[in-house]
Amino acid sequence: MLVGMTYDLQQEYLDRGYGKDEVAELDSPVTVEAIRQALASQGHEVELVGGVMPLARALADGRRWDMVFNFAEGMRGLAREAQVPALLDAWDIPYTFSGPEVLALSLHKGWTNAVLRAHGVPTADFRIVNSVEEVDAIDLPFPLFVKPVAEGSSKGVSDKSLVKDRWELRDICAHVLKTFHQPALVETFLPGREFTVGILGSGPQCRVLGVMEVLATARGDACAYTYANKQEWRERALYELAGDDRAAQAAEVARAAWQALGCLDAGRIDVRLDAQGQPRFIEVNPLAGLNPESSDLPILCGKIGLGYDELIASIMDSAMARAGKRHGNRS
């Protein structure tokens, strides 16, 4: 089948004058090539498309694909991940991973928390801060944890994210608002173990691939999986499969969140233990990084013996099953 690939390359945006940190969530040619090869080895004809702009031009020129392998993160606006799937929906072209409504919601960590709590999934207590003036009204007990409401790859997360008083809270909120031009999310600090849960499949049919504990080395920041720990993961982070009771409970929280949000095909959910040792949802990655060496989902898959090409094949199978049902219903 003819498979288009949609993605956003870091270099393209560096060339346009964006800074290194601004493009941290975007992809490298290594990832594009790894996915292309995996798809080609499954017998697909692959066409590299790029991000939302080249996609829009290609669609307007009449290009069509049987399936699009979409992992475009987008660059502009808080619905940036939703732009490519929204276009593909409009043209009725099937694609991998979640739809625009899920990607727009889940990029906003505050709204995602609110929806999940309505479904009974435990999250940290939280407030969304739109301006520094709102900080004084925050009534959550310290310590608190502050991060941009809609970033990934631990952007905006450092040892300063953990705050113990209102002065520190004001400083970090002001920093997040100014640097990232978006609201700050203030949450109760979850001091316990951190897990990232790999999930394959869609909604109620999903299955947990494995639970990986994220730890810091002596050189890493101990308080959280910070931007520095993520960027220099070989020196600062440790990843270990976890199979104990707490890990199993974390997997249940992740599965409940995946189902409640209706996420599709594959992804990762981050979970941390609170002061009482209970797992709480931190965030969902419905477009999880797919760099074969450095992204958390492929690292997790490597640890459970699921090869990279098999992961890509499973994602395609899941998306194709959905596409088959859709067209089957219509005819």
Ligand SMILES: Nc1ncnc2c1ncn2[C@@H]1O[C@H](COP(=O)(O)OP(=O)(O)O)[C@@H](O)[C@H]1O
């Ligand atoms: N409420 C919290 N309490 C403690 N640590 C947190 C909290 N929220 C996030 N973190 C830490 O910050 C990291 C990055 O936050 P996360 O929401 O996963 O952002 P990203 O999308 O950048 O991965 C997490 O992996 C975790 O270590």
Ligand SMILES: [Mg+2]
């Ligand atoms: Mg995360």
